[in-house]
Amino acid sequence: MSVYSIARQEWAESIFKVSTEYAIYAPVEKFKTVDYELVTAENVSEIAYNGQLPVLPLKAFFFPVKENVGQEPVADKRIIIGVRNCDLMALKLLDAVFLDEEFLDIHYQSRRENTILIGNDCYAIKETCHCTVYGLEPYPQENMDITISPVGEVLYLSVATPKGATLLTKLNMTGLREESELPESVQRKRAVIREKLKNQHKELPGLEETKAGLLKTDASFWQEYAQKCVSCGACAMICPTCHCFLLIDRQNFEKVKNWDTCQYPSFEKVAAGEDPLRRLSKRLKNRYECKYIHKPEMFNALACTGCGRCIDACIGKIDKNQIIIAACKKD
Protein backbone atom coordinates (compact mmCIF):
# COMPACT_ATOMS: atom_id res chain seq x y z
CA MET A 1 0.00 0.00 0.00
CA SER A 2 1.48 3.37 -0.97
CA VAL A 3 1.01 6.24 1.45
CA TYR A 4 0.77 9.91 0.56
CA SER A 5 0.08 13.10 2.44
CA ILE A 6 -1.89 16.12 1.36
CA ALA A 7 -3.21 19.26 3.02
CA ARG A 8 -6.92 19.06 3.84
CA GLN A 9 -7.58 22.25 1.89
CA GLU A 10 -6.02 21.05 -1.34
CA TRP A 11 -7.68 17.65 -1.09
CA ALA A 12 -11.09 19.31 -0.68
CA GLU A 13 -10.50 21.57 -3.67
CA SER A 14 -9.25 18.80 -5.92
CA ILE A 15 -11.91 16.28 -5.02
CA PHE A 16 -14.55 18.90 -5.68
CA LYS A 17 -13.09 19.43 -9.14
CA VAL A 18 -13.97 15.88 -10.19
CA SER A 19 -17.58 16.30 -9.07
CA THR A 20 -18.48 16.95 -12.68
CA GLU A 21 -17.46 13.39 -13.49
CA TYR A 22 -18.44 11.64 -10.28
CA ALA A 23 -21.32 12.03 -7.87
CA ILE A 24 -19.42 12.45 -4.61
CA TYR A 25 -20.94 11.55 -1.27
CA ALA A 26 -19.32 12.30 2.06
CA PRO A 27 -20.35 12.39 5.73
CA VAL A 28 -21.54 15.80 6.84
CA GLU A 29 -22.80 16.70 10.30
CA LYS A 30 -26.29 18.14 10.52
CA PHE A 31 -28.37 18.53 13.68
CA LYS A 32 -25.82 16.49 15.63
CA THR A 33 -26.02 13.45 13.36
CA VAL A 34 -23.60 12.55 10.62
CA ASP A 35 -24.83 11.25 7.32
CA TYR A 36 -23.74 10.98 3.70
CA GLU A 37 -24.58 14.06 1.63
CA LEU A 38 -23.91 14.84 -2.00
CA VAL A 39 -20.77 17.00 -1.97
CA THR A 40 -21.42 20.54 -3.23
CA ALA A 41 -19.49 23.80 -3.26
CA GLU A 42 -21.27 24.74 -0.02
CA ASN A 43 -20.51 21.66 2.06
CA VAL A 44 -17.17 20.48 0.68
CA SER A 45 -15.31 22.12 3.55
CA GLU A 46 -17.58 20.45 6.11
CA ILE A 47 -16.75 16.84 5.32
CA ALA A 48 -16.61 15.08 8.71
CA TYR A 49 -13.44 12.99 8.48
CA ASN A 50 -13.26 12.72 12.23
CA GLY A 51 -16.99 12.47 12.83
CA GLN A 52 -19.36 9.76 13.93
CA LEU A 53 -20.42 6.74 11.92
CA PRO A 54 -22.82 7.88 9.18
CA VAL A 55 -26.42 6.91 9.95
CA LEU A 56 -27.05 5.34 6.54
CA PRO A 57 -25.45 1.91 6.12
CA LEU A 58 -23.14 1.76 3.11
CA LYS A 59 -25.24 -1.05 1.58
CA ALA A 60 -27.84 1.52 0.48
CA PHE A 61 -25.46 2.75 -2.22
CA PHE A 62 -25.32 -0.68 -3.84
CA PHE A 63 -28.60 -2.20 -2.78
CA PRO A 64 -31.04 0.71 -2.78
CA VAL A 65 -34.24 0.67 -0.71
CA LYS A 66 -36.18 0.24 -3.96
CA GLU A 67 -34.72 -0.56 -7.35
CA ASN A 68 -36.37 -1.43 -10.64
CA VAL A 69 -34.30 -4.42 -11.74
CA GLY A 70 -36.36 -4.84 -14.89
CA GLN A 71 -34.42 -1.95 -16.37
CA GLU A 72 -30.81 -1.52 -17.38
CA PRO A 73 -28.34 -1.31 -14.50
CA VAL A 74 -27.37 2.16 -13.27
CA ALA A 75 -23.77 2.96 -14.21
CA ASP A 76 -23.27 6.41 -12.67
CA LYS A 77 -19.75 7.00 -11.45
CA ARG A 78 -19.54 7.72 -7.74
CA ILE A 79 -17.01 8.41 -5.05
CA ILE A 80 -18.00 7.74 -1.46
CA ILE A 81 -15.82 9.37 1.15
CA GLY A 82 -15.64 8.64 4.87
CA VAL A 83 -16.61 4.98 4.76
CA ARG A 84 -16.02 3.00 7.98
CA ASN A 85 -14.56 -0.44 8.36
CA CYS A 86 -17.77 -1.98 9.75
CA ASP A 87 -19.55 -0.98 6.54
CA LEU A 88 -16.66 -2.04 4.31
CA MET A 89 -16.47 -5.43 5.97
CA ALA A 90 -20.23 -5.82 5.56
CA LEU A 91 -19.64 -5.65 1.79
CA LYS A 92 -17.90 -8.98 2.04
CA LEU A 93 -21.24 -10.63 2.79
CA LEU A 94 -23.17 -8.53 0.27
CA ASP A 95 -20.60 -9.31 -2.43
CA ALA A 96 -20.88 -13.02 -1.68
CA VAL A 97 -24.66 -12.81 -2.05
CA PHE A 98 -25.03 -10.50 -5.04
CA LEU A 99 -21.83 -11.24 -6.98
CA ASP A 100 -22.30 -15.00 -6.66
CA GLU A 101 -21.09 -16.41 -9.98
CA GLU A 102 -24.05 -18.70 -10.46
CA PHE A 103 -26.55 -15.83 -10.27
CA LEU A 104 -24.69 -12.59 -10.78
CA ASP A 105 -26.78 -9.51 -9.94
CA ILE A 106 -25.70 -7.08 -12.66
CA HIS A 107 -27.46 -4.18 -10.97
CA TYR A 108 -25.44 -4.57 -7.81
CA GLN A 109 -22.30 -5.30 -9.82
CA SER A 110 -22.64 -2.16 -11.90
CA ARG A 111 -23.08 0.08 -8.86
CA ARG A 112 -20.20 -1.62 -7.12
CA GLU A 113 -17.80 -1.37 -10.07
CA ASN A 114 -18.61 2.26 -10.74
CA THR A 115 -18.01 3.36 -7.17
CA ILE A 116 -14.72 4.38 -5.60
CA LEU A 117 -14.70 3.81 -1.85
CA ILE A 118 -12.60 6.10 0.28
CA GLY A 119 -12.41 4.72 3.77
CA ASN A 120 -11.68 6.55 6.95
CA ASP A 121 -9.98 5.82 10.27
CA CYS A 122 -12.52 5.84 13.10
CA TYR A 123 -11.55 8.51 15.59
CA ALA A 124 -14.94 9.38 17.03
CA ILE A 125 -16.56 6.18 18.25
CA LYS A 126 -20.04 5.63 19.65
CA GLU A 127 -20.84 3.82 22.86
CA THR A 128 -22.47 1.10 20.77
CA CYS A 129 -19.53 0.53 18.39
CA HIS A 130 -18.20 -2.99 18.97
CA CYS A 131 -16.39 -4.08 15.80
CA THR A 132 -13.33 -5.30 17.70
CA VAL A 133 -15.43 -8.01 19.37
CA TYR A 134 -15.72 -9.67 15.95
CA GLY A 135 -12.02 -9.27 15.23
CA LEU A 136 -12.28 -6.08 13.18
CA GLU A 137 -10.08 -3.00 13.36
CA PRO A 138 -11.28 0.61 13.67
CA TYR A 139 -9.79 1.48 10.27
CA PRO A 140 -10.43 0.14 6.75
CA GLN A 141 -9.18 -3.41 6.21
CA GLU A 142 -10.87 -4.60 3.02
CA ASN A 143 -12.93 -3.28 0.11
CA MET A 144 -11.61 0.33 0.32
CA ASP A 145 -9.77 1.91 -2.61
CA ILE A 146 -8.12 4.59 -0.50
CA THR A 147 -7.99 5.15 3.25
CA ILE A 148 -7.87 8.63 4.75
CA SER A 149 -6.16 9.03 8.13
CA PRO A 150 -6.36 12.65 9.25
CA VAL A 151 -3.64 14.24 11.39
CA GLY A 152 -4.53 17.85 12.10
CA GLU A 153 -4.61 19.73 8.81
CA VAL A 154 -2.87 16.91 6.96
CA LEU A 155 -4.62 13.90 5.46
CA TYR A 156 -2.68 10.67 4.98
CA LEU A 157 -3.92 8.71 1.99
CA SER A 158 -3.20 4.98 1.84
CA VAL A 159 -3.90 3.69 -1.65
CA ALA A 160 -5.14 0.11 -1.68
CA THR A 161 -6.27 -0.57 -5.25
CA PRO A 162 -5.50 0.44 -8.86
CA LYS A 163 -8.88 2.19 -8.82
CA GLY A 164 -7.66 4.35 -5.93
CA ALA A 165 -4.34 5.03 -7.65
CA THR A 166 -6.06 6.12 -10.84
CA LEU A 167 -8.22 8.57 -8.94
CA LEU A 168 -5.21 10.04 -7.21
CA THR A 169 -3.48 10.58 -10.54
CA LYS A 170 -6.59 12.20 -11.89
CA LEU A 171 -6.79 14.60 -8.92
CA ASN A 172 -3.38 15.88 -9.91
CA MET A 173 -2.64 17.55 -6.55
CA THR A 174 0.55 19.60 -6.55
CA GLY A 175 1.07 19.27 -2.79
CA LEU A 176 0.79 15.46 -2.79
CA ARG A 177 3.81 13.91 -1.07
CA GLU A 178 4.78 10.29 -1.10
CA GLU A 179 5.45 8.96 2.42
CA SER A 180 7.35 5.83 3.36
CA GLU A 181 4.62 4.78 5.82
CA LEU A 182 1.79 6.06 7.98
CA PRO A 183 3.14 8.37 10.71
CA GLU A 184 3.60 7.06 14.23
CA SER A 185 0.80 9.30 15.42
CA VAL A 186 -1.74 7.45 13.25
CA GLN A 187 -0.51 4.07 14.49
CA ARG A 188 -0.74 5.27 18.08
CA LYS A 189 -4.20 6.66 17.55
CA ARG A 190 -5.32 3.36 16.06
CA ALA A 191 -4.03 1.48 19.08
CA VAL A 192 -5.75 3.89 21.46
CA ILE A 193 -9.10 3.58 19.66
CA ARG A 194 -8.78 -0.19 19.54
CA GLU A 195 -8.21 -0.30 23.31
CA LYS A 196 -11.09 2.04 23.94
CA LEU A 197 -13.41 -0.15 21.88
CA LYS A 198 -12.25 -3.26 23.67
CA ASN A 199 -12.82 -1.66 27.04
CA GLN A 200 -16.31 -0.49 26.30
CA HIS A 201 -17.45 -4.02 25.47
CA LYS A 202 -15.38 -6.17 27.80
CA GLU A 203 -18.25 -8.46 28.72
CA LEU A 204 -19.43 -9.03 25.16
CA PRO A 205 -18.56 -12.51 23.81
CA GLY A 206 -17.02 -13.04 20.36
CA LEU A 207 -18.59 -14.86 17.44
CA GLU A 208 -17.89 -18.47 18.45
CA GLU A 209 -19.12 -18.01 22.00
CA THR A 210 -22.17 -16.11 20.74
CA LYS A 211 -22.99 -19.02 18.46
CA ALA A 212 -22.76 -21.51 21.31
CA GLY A 213 -24.81 -19.28 23.59
CA LEU A 214 -27.58 -18.82 21.06
CA LEU A 215 -27.78 -22.56 20.41
CA LYS A 216 -28.76 -23.21 23.99
CA THR A 217 -31.51 -20.60 24.28
CA ASP A 218 -35.10 -21.83 24.63
CA ALA A 219 -38.44 -20.40 23.51
CA SER A 220 -39.08 -18.59 26.80
CA PHE A 221 -35.80 -16.69 26.45
CA TRP A 222 -36.99 -15.13 23.20
CA GLN A 223 -40.54 -14.60 24.39
CA GLU A 224 -39.21 -12.36 27.13
CA TYR A 225 -37.19 -10.11 24.79
CA ALA A 226 -39.90 -10.16 22.15
CA GLN A 227 -42.21 -8.30 24.51
CA LYS A 228 -40.35 -5.11 23.70
CA CYS A 229 -40.13 -5.72 19.94
CA VAL A 230 -42.75 -4.16 17.70
CA SER A 231 -41.58 -5.78 14.44
CA CYS A 232 -40.76 -2.42 12.91
CA GLY A 233 -37.76 -3.87 11.10
CA ALA A 234 -35.55 -0.84 11.85
CA CYS A 235 -32.75 -3.13 13.04
CA ALA A 236 -32.60 -4.80 9.64
CA MET A 237 -33.05 -1.70 7.51
CA ILE A 238 -30.20 0.06 9.31
CA CYS A 239 -27.95 -3.00 9.32
CA PRO A 240 -25.06 -2.91 6.82
CA THR A 241 -25.27 -6.67 6.20
CA CYS A 242 -29.01 -7.42 6.06
CA HIS A 243 -29.75 -8.03 2.41
CA CYS A 244 -33.21 -9.53 2.35
CA PHE A 245 -35.62 -8.19 -0.22
CA LEU A 246 -38.93 -8.80 -1.91
CA LEU A 247 -39.53 -8.64 -5.65
CA ILE A 248 -42.66 -6.68 -6.52
CA ASP A 249 -44.15 -6.91 -9.99
CA ARG A 250 -44.67 -4.01 -12.36
CA GLN A 251 -46.12 -3.97 -15.88
CA ASN A 252 -44.00 -5.36 -18.74
CA PHE A 253 -42.60 -8.09 -16.54
CA GLU A 254 -40.48 -5.62 -14.60
CA LYS A 255 -39.57 -6.33 -11.02
CA VAL A 256 -38.78 -3.94 -8.24
CA LYS A 257 -36.39 -5.13 -5.57
CA ASN A 258 -37.55 -3.75 -2.20
CA TRP A 259 -35.81 -4.08 1.15
CA ASP A 260 -37.59 -6.65 3.26
CA THR A 261 -36.82 -8.32 6.56
CA CYS A 262 -37.50 -11.46 8.53
CA GLN A 263 -38.74 -9.16 11.30
CA TYR A 264 -41.89 -8.39 9.32
CA PRO A 265 -44.87 -10.71 9.77
CA SER A 266 -45.47 -13.16 6.88
CA PHE A 267 -41.87 -13.03 5.67
CA GLU A 268 -41.78 -16.83 5.51
CA LYS A 269 -45.48 -17.53 5.11
CA VAL A 270 -46.23 -20.01 2.32
CA ALA A 271 -49.23 -19.96 -0.02
CA ALA A 272 -50.92 -22.81 1.83
CA GLY A 273 -50.84 -20.71 5.02
CA GLU A 274 -48.08 -22.24 7.13
CA ASP A 275 -45.67 -19.70 8.61
CA PRO A 276 -42.61 -20.86 10.56
CA LEU A 277 -42.00 -17.30 11.78
CA ARG A 278 -45.59 -16.51 12.73
CA ARG A 279 -44.62 -15.75 16.33
CA LEU A 280 -42.77 -12.52 16.93
CA SER A 281 -40.38 -14.27 19.32
CA LYS A 282 -39.39 -16.65 16.52
CA ARG A 283 -38.72 -13.76 14.21
CA LEU A 284 -36.51 -12.09 16.78
CA LYS A 285 -34.63 -15.33 17.34
CA ASN A 286 -34.28 -15.80 13.58
CA ARG A 287 -32.41 -12.50 13.30
CA TYR A 288 -29.76 -13.65 15.75
CA GLU A 289 -29.44 -17.15 14.32
CA CYS A 290 -29.16 -15.70 10.83
CA LYS A 291 -26.38 -13.30 11.82
CA TYR A 292 -24.27 -15.32 14.18
CA ILE A 293 -24.92 -18.94 13.18
CA HIS A 294 -26.08 -19.40 9.59
CA LYS A 295 -24.69 -16.54 7.48
CA PRO A 296 -21.07 -16.92 8.63
CA GLU A 297 -21.37 -20.61 7.75
CA MET A 298 -23.10 -20.07 4.39
CA PHE A 299 -20.99 -17.21 3.07
CA ASN A 300 -17.79 -17.36 5.09
CA ALA A 301 -18.32 -13.71 6.06
CA LEU A 302 -19.45 -11.81 9.13
CA ALA A 303 -23.15 -10.95 9.17
CA CYS A 304 -22.64 -8.61 12.12
CA THR A 305 -19.68 -6.27 11.96
CA GLY A 306 -20.46 -4.59 15.25
CA CYS A 307 -21.53 -1.19 13.94
CA GLY A 308 -24.09 -0.82 16.73
CA ARG A 309 -26.68 0.84 14.52
CA CYS A 310 -29.44 -1.63 15.38
CA ILE A 311 -29.02 -0.81 19.06
CA ASP A 312 -29.20 2.94 18.36
CA ALA A 313 -32.23 2.45 16.11
CA CYS A 314 -34.44 0.19 18.23
CA ILE A 315 -37.54 1.99 19.42
CA GLY A 316 -38.22 -0.83 21.88
CA LYS A 317 -34.77 -0.17 23.37
CA ILE A 318 -33.66 -3.72 22.73
CA ASP A 319 -29.90 -3.95 23.04
CA LYS A 320 -28.80 -6.92 20.95
CA ASN A 321 -25.57 -7.10 22.90
CA GLN A 322 -27.46 -7.52 26.16
CA ILE A 323 -29.39 -10.36 24.56
CA ILE A 324 -26.14 -12.01 23.50
CA ILE A 325 -24.61 -11.57 26.94
CA ALA A 326 -27.72 -13.10 28.52
CA ALA A 327 -27.70 -15.99 26.05
CA CYS A 328 -24.07 -16.75 26.86
CA LYS A 329 -24.44 -16.50 30.62
CA LYS A 330 -23.19 -19.67 32.29
CA ASP A 331 -25.91 -21.17 34.43
Place this chain on the structure above:
Amino acid sequence: MPGKNIYKPILFKLDEIETESPLIKTFFLHPEADFHFKTGQFVEVTIDGIGEAPYTPSSSATVSDRMEITIMKAGYVTSKMHELHPGATLGIRGPFGRGYPLEKFYGKDVIILGGGVGIAPLRCLILTMLAESEKYRKIHVCLGAKSPGDFIYKSWYPQLRAMEKINLLRAVDKADQEWDETVGVVTVLLDKLDLDFSESVAIVCGPPVMMKFGTYKLLEKGVREENIYLSMEKNMSCGLGKCGHCALGDYYVCKDGPVFTYDQIKDYPDIWI
Protein backbone atom coordinates in the same frame (compact mmCIF):
# COMPACT_ATOMS: atom_id res chain seq x y z
CA MET B 1 -21.48 -4.84 -21.57
CA PRO B 2 -23.48 -6.14 -18.62
CA GLY B 3 -24.31 -9.84 -18.45
CA LYS B 4 -27.67 -11.53 -18.20
CA ASN B 5 -30.36 -9.93 -16.03
CA ILE B 6 -31.35 -12.62 -13.52
CA TYR B 7 -34.53 -10.75 -12.64
CA LYS B 8 -35.89 -10.77 -16.18
CA PRO B 9 -38.30 -13.55 -17.12
CA ILE B 10 -38.41 -15.20 -20.52
CA LEU B 11 -41.82 -15.33 -22.15
CA PHE B 12 -44.05 -18.40 -22.42
CA LYS B 13 -47.36 -18.73 -24.23
CA LEU B 14 -50.28 -20.44 -22.55
CA ASP B 15 -51.72 -22.98 -25.00
CA GLU B 16 -54.28 -24.90 -23.02
CA ILE B 17 -55.75 -25.29 -19.54
CA GLU B 18 -57.09 -28.47 -18.04
CA THR B 19 -59.22 -28.56 -14.91
CA GLU B 20 -58.03 -31.37 -12.65
CA SER B 21 -60.31 -30.65 -9.69
CA PRO B 22 -62.27 -27.63 -8.46
CA LEU B 23 -59.09 -26.13 -6.99
CA ILE B 24 -56.44 -27.53 -9.32
CA LYS B 25 -55.70 -26.75 -12.96
CA THR B 26 -52.90 -27.79 -15.30
CA PHE B 27 -51.46 -25.15 -17.61
CA PHE B 28 -49.86 -26.19 -20.92
CA LEU B 29 -47.19 -23.72 -22.00
CA HIS B 30 -44.50 -23.33 -24.60
CA PRO B 31 -41.40 -21.15 -24.33
CA GLU B 32 -40.63 -18.35 -26.79
CA ALA B 33 -36.90 -18.78 -26.21
CA ASP B 34 -34.61 -21.69 -25.48
CA PHE B 35 -35.52 -23.27 -22.15
CA HIS B 36 -34.37 -26.42 -20.34
CA PHE B 37 -34.77 -27.74 -16.82
CA LYS B 38 -33.87 -30.79 -14.75
CA THR B 39 -36.42 -32.81 -12.86
CA GLY B 40 -36.83 -31.46 -9.32
CA GLN B 41 -35.95 -27.91 -10.33
CA PHE B 42 -38.62 -25.24 -10.14
CA VAL B 43 -39.49 -22.07 -12.03
CA GLU B 44 -40.85 -18.68 -10.99
CA VAL B 45 -43.96 -17.84 -13.01
CA THR B 46 -44.97 -14.19 -13.47
CA ILE B 47 -48.37 -12.91 -14.43
CA ASP B 48 -47.56 -9.54 -15.91
CA GLY B 49 -47.96 -6.74 -13.39
CA ILE B 50 -49.71 -9.05 -10.90
CA GLY B 51 -47.16 -11.23 -9.17
CA GLU B 52 -44.82 -14.16 -9.25
CA ALA B 53 -44.89 -17.59 -7.62
CA PRO B 54 -42.72 -20.72 -7.66
CA TYR B 55 -43.91 -24.01 -9.20
CA THR B 56 -42.28 -27.25 -10.20
CA PRO B 57 -43.19 -28.36 -13.72
CA SER B 58 -45.26 -31.54 -13.98
CA SER B 59 -44.15 -32.50 -17.50
CA SER B 60 -41.04 -34.43 -18.43
CA ALA B 61 -37.71 -32.66 -18.17
CA THR B 62 -36.66 -34.42 -21.39
CA VAL B 63 -39.13 -32.29 -23.34
CA SER B 64 -38.04 -28.70 -23.89
CA ASP B 65 -40.47 -27.23 -26.41
CA ARG B 66 -43.42 -27.33 -24.02
CA MET B 67 -44.01 -27.45 -20.31
CA GLU B 68 -46.91 -28.26 -18.02
CA ILE B 69 -47.50 -26.75 -14.62
CA THR B 70 -50.20 -27.86 -12.22
CA ILE B 71 -51.39 -25.20 -9.83
CA MET B 72 -53.64 -25.31 -6.81
CA LYS B 73 -55.63 -22.19 -6.06
CA ALA B 74 -54.36 -21.09 -2.65
CA GLY B 75 -53.47 -17.40 -2.54
CA TYR B 76 -53.63 -14.24 -4.62
CA VAL B 77 -51.26 -15.15 -7.46
CA THR B 78 -52.59 -18.70 -7.85
CA SER B 79 -56.17 -17.37 -7.99
CA LYS B 80 -55.11 -15.03 -10.77
CA MET B 81 -53.47 -17.97 -12.55
CA HIS B 82 -56.78 -19.80 -12.44
CA GLU B 83 -58.48 -16.84 -14.16
CA LEU B 84 -56.14 -16.98 -17.20
CA HIS B 85 -57.23 -18.06 -20.68
CA PRO B 86 -55.29 -19.78 -23.47
CA GLY B 87 -53.28 -17.28 -25.48
CA ALA B 88 -52.02 -15.42 -22.41
CA THR B 89 -48.32 -14.59 -22.12
CA LEU B 90 -46.53 -15.55 -18.92
CA GLY B 91 -43.04 -14.75 -17.71
CA ILE B 92 -40.78 -17.50 -16.42
CA ARG B 93 -37.50 -17.21 -14.52
CA GLY B 94 -35.34 -20.19 -13.79
CA PRO B 95 -34.95 -23.06 -13.66
CA PHE B 96 -33.84 -22.86 -10.04
CA GLY B 97 -32.56 -25.36 -7.51
CA ARG B 98 -30.58 -28.54 -7.70
CA GLY B 99 -33.10 -31.12 -8.87
CA TYR B 100 -33.06 -34.86 -8.16
CA PRO B 101 -29.70 -36.63 -8.42
CA LEU B 102 -31.05 -39.35 -10.73
CA GLU B 103 -27.67 -41.10 -11.03
CA LYS B 104 -27.98 -42.01 -7.36
CA PHE B 105 -31.23 -43.85 -8.10
CA TYR B 106 -29.78 -46.03 -10.85
CA GLY B 107 -30.12 -49.76 -10.29
CA LYS B 108 -32.36 -49.30 -7.30
CA ASP B 109 -35.93 -49.70 -6.19
CA VAL B 110 -37.30 -46.18 -6.19
CA ILE B 111 -40.23 -45.42 -3.89
CA ILE B 112 -42.24 -42.36 -4.84
CA LEU B 113 -44.59 -41.20 -2.12
CA GLY B 114 -46.96 -38.35 -2.86
CA GLY B 115 -50.23 -36.76 -2.03
CA GLY B 116 -52.53 -33.98 -3.18
CA VAL B 117 -50.99 -31.47 -5.55
CA GLY B 118 -47.56 -32.82 -4.50
CA ILE B 119 -48.17 -35.42 -7.20
CA ALA B 120 -47.39 -32.72 -9.81
CA PRO B 121 -43.60 -32.53 -9.37
CA LEU B 122 -43.56 -36.32 -8.93
CA ARG B 123 -45.18 -36.71 -12.33
CA CYS B 124 -42.27 -34.80 -13.82
CA LEU B 125 -39.88 -37.11 -11.99
CA ILE B 126 -41.69 -40.28 -13.07
CA LEU B 127 -41.92 -39.20 -16.72
CA THR B 128 -38.27 -38.23 -16.75
CA MET B 129 -37.24 -41.55 -15.22
CA LEU B 130 -39.40 -43.47 -17.68
CA ALA B 131 -37.44 -41.91 -20.55
CA GLU B 132 -34.55 -44.15 -19.43
CA SER B 133 -36.51 -46.72 -17.44
CA GLU B 134 -33.93 -49.46 -17.94
CA LYS B 135 -31.66 -47.62 -15.49
CA TYR B 136 -33.93 -48.27 -12.49
CA ARG B 137 -34.82 -51.54 -10.86
CA LYS B 138 -38.47 -50.74 -10.25
CA ILE B 139 -40.45 -47.57 -9.64
CA HIS B 140 -42.98 -47.94 -6.83
CA VAL B 141 -45.48 -45.11 -7.08
CA CYS B 142 -47.51 -44.69 -3.88
CA LEU B 143 -50.07 -41.92 -4.12
CA GLY B 144 -52.79 -40.65 -1.84
CA ALA B 145 -55.80 -38.36 -2.11
CA LYS B 146 -58.80 -37.45 0.01
CA SER B 147 -61.22 -39.19 -2.35
CA PRO B 148 -60.93 -40.88 -5.78
CA GLY B 149 -62.19 -37.69 -7.41
CA ASP B 150 -59.36 -35.68 -5.86
CA PHE B 151 -56.60 -37.44 -7.79
CA ILE B 152 -55.08 -35.15 -10.40
CA TYR B 153 -54.09 -36.56 -13.84
CA LYS B 154 -56.93 -39.11 -13.82
CA SER B 155 -56.29 -40.35 -17.35
CA TRP B 156 -52.62 -40.98 -16.62
CA TYR B 157 -52.97 -43.83 -14.08
CA PRO B 158 -54.21 -46.55 -16.45
CA GLN B 159 -51.16 -45.87 -18.67
CA LEU B 160 -48.83 -46.03 -15.70
CA ARG B 161 -50.36 -49.22 -14.42
CA ALA B 162 -49.75 -50.89 -17.77
CA MET B 163 -46.01 -50.30 -17.56
CA GLU B 164 -43.81 -53.12 -16.45
CA LYS B 165 -41.34 -50.85 -14.64
CA ILE B 166 -44.09 -49.28 -12.56
CA ASN B 167 -45.75 -50.59 -9.46
CA LEU B 168 -48.65 -48.19 -8.85
CA LEU B 169 -50.46 -48.18 -5.51
CA ARG B 170 -53.08 -45.65 -4.51
CA ALA B 171 -54.96 -44.89 -1.32
CA VAL B 172 -57.86 -42.60 -0.51
CA ASP B 173 -59.11 -41.41 2.86
CA LYS B 174 -62.68 -41.84 1.73
CA ALA B 175 -63.68 -44.33 -0.96
CA ASP B 176 -66.65 -44.21 -3.29
CA GLN B 177 -68.57 -47.21 -4.68
CA GLU B 178 -66.23 -47.91 -7.56
CA TRP B 179 -62.98 -47.68 -5.59
CA ASP B 180 -61.26 -51.05 -5.38
CA GLU B 181 -57.85 -49.87 -4.24
CA THR B 182 -56.62 -49.07 -0.73
CA VAL B 183 -58.59 -47.03 1.79
CA GLY B 184 -56.48 -45.28 4.42
CA VAL B 185 -53.58 -42.84 4.70
CA VAL B 186 -50.99 -42.98 1.96
CA THR B 187 -48.29 -44.32 4.28
CA VAL B 188 -50.10 -47.67 4.64
CA LEU B 189 -49.15 -48.34 1.01
CA LEU B 190 -45.56 -48.76 2.15
CA ASP B 191 -46.62 -51.89 4.03
CA LYS B 192 -47.61 -53.41 0.71
CA LEU B 193 -44.15 -53.09 -0.79
CA ASP B 194 -41.98 -56.16 -0.80
CA LEU B 195 -38.44 -54.94 -1.25
CA ASP B 196 -35.18 -54.31 0.55
CA PHE B 197 -35.90 -50.88 2.02
CA SER B 198 -32.34 -50.39 3.23
CA GLU B 199 -31.14 -50.45 -0.37
CA SER B 200 -33.95 -48.32 -1.79
CA VAL B 201 -34.37 -44.62 -2.30
CA ALA B 202 -37.55 -42.72 -1.52
CA ILE B 203 -38.86 -39.43 -2.84
CA VAL B 204 -41.57 -37.67 -0.88
CA CYS B 205 -43.71 -34.73 -1.94
CA GLY B 206 -47.01 -33.62 -0.53
CA PRO B 207 -48.67 -31.65 2.26
CA PRO B 208 -46.54 -31.14 5.42
CA VAL B 209 -48.29 -33.81 7.51
CA MET B 210 -47.83 -36.36 4.77
CA MET B 211 -44.14 -35.45 4.41
CA LYS B 212 -43.66 -35.87 8.13
CA PHE B 213 -45.46 -39.17 8.64
CA GLY B 214 -44.24 -40.46 5.30
CA THR B 215 -40.65 -39.85 6.35
CA TYR B 216 -41.14 -41.47 9.75
CA LYS B 217 -42.70 -44.51 8.15
CA LEU B 218 -39.89 -44.82 5.60
CA LEU B 219 -37.32 -44.64 8.37
CA GLU B 220 -39.21 -47.27 10.32
CA LYS B 221 -39.20 -49.49 7.24
CA GLY B 222 -35.42 -49.17 7.07
CA VAL B 223 -34.84 -46.60 4.33
CA ARG B 224 -31.64 -44.73 5.13
CA GLU B 225 -31.82 -41.05 6.08
CA GLU B 226 -29.58 -40.06 3.21
CA ASN B 227 -31.82 -41.93 0.77
CA ILE B 228 -35.02 -40.05 1.64
CA TYR B 229 -35.51 -37.06 -0.67
CA LEU B 230 -37.91 -34.39 0.51
CA SER B 231 -39.30 -31.46 -1.49
CA MET B 232 -39.35 -28.56 0.92
CA GLU B 233 -41.99 -25.92 0.49
CA LYS B 234 -40.89 -22.44 1.56
CA ASN B 235 -41.89 -18.87 0.90
CA MET B 236 -39.85 -17.76 -2.11
CA SER B 237 -39.26 -14.51 -3.88
CA CYS B 238 -36.02 -14.40 -5.88
CA GLY B 239 -35.20 -18.07 -6.46
CA LEU B 240 -31.57 -16.96 -6.61
CA GLY B 241 -30.28 -17.38 -3.06
CA LYS B 242 -30.37 -13.67 -2.35
CA CYS B 243 -33.69 -12.42 -0.99
CA GLY B 244 -33.61 -14.55 2.17
CA HIS B 245 -37.25 -15.62 2.16
CA CYS B 246 -36.61 -19.35 1.83
CA ALA B 247 -33.92 -19.70 4.52
CA LEU B 248 -33.74 -23.08 6.23
CA GLY B 249 -30.84 -23.24 8.65
CA ASP B 250 -27.61 -23.04 6.67
CA TYR B 251 -29.48 -23.39 3.38
CA TYR B 252 -31.47 -21.34 0.96
CA VAL B 253 -34.13 -23.77 -0.21
CA CYS B 254 -34.35 -22.12 -3.65
CA LYS B 255 -30.69 -22.60 -4.42
CA ASP B 256 -29.55 -25.52 -2.28
CA GLY B 257 -32.86 -27.40 -2.62
CA PRO B 258 -35.76 -27.49 -3.03
CA VAL B 259 -35.01 -31.21 -2.68
CA PHE B 260 -33.08 -32.18 0.43
CA THR B 261 -32.24 -35.53 1.90
CA TYR B 262 -33.64 -36.07 5.37
CA ASP B 263 -30.19 -36.21 6.96
CA GLN B 264 -29.36 -32.74 5.59
CA ILE B 265 -32.22 -31.03 7.40
CA LYS B 266 -33.41 -33.30 10.21
CA ASP B 267 -31.76 -31.25 12.95
CA TYR B 268 -33.48 -27.97 12.11
CA PRO B 269 -36.57 -27.12 14.10
CA ASP B 270 -39.92 -26.70 12.35
CA ILE B 271 -38.98 -28.44 9.10
CA TRP B 272 -42.48 -29.86 8.77
CA ILE B 273 -44.39 -26.58 8.94
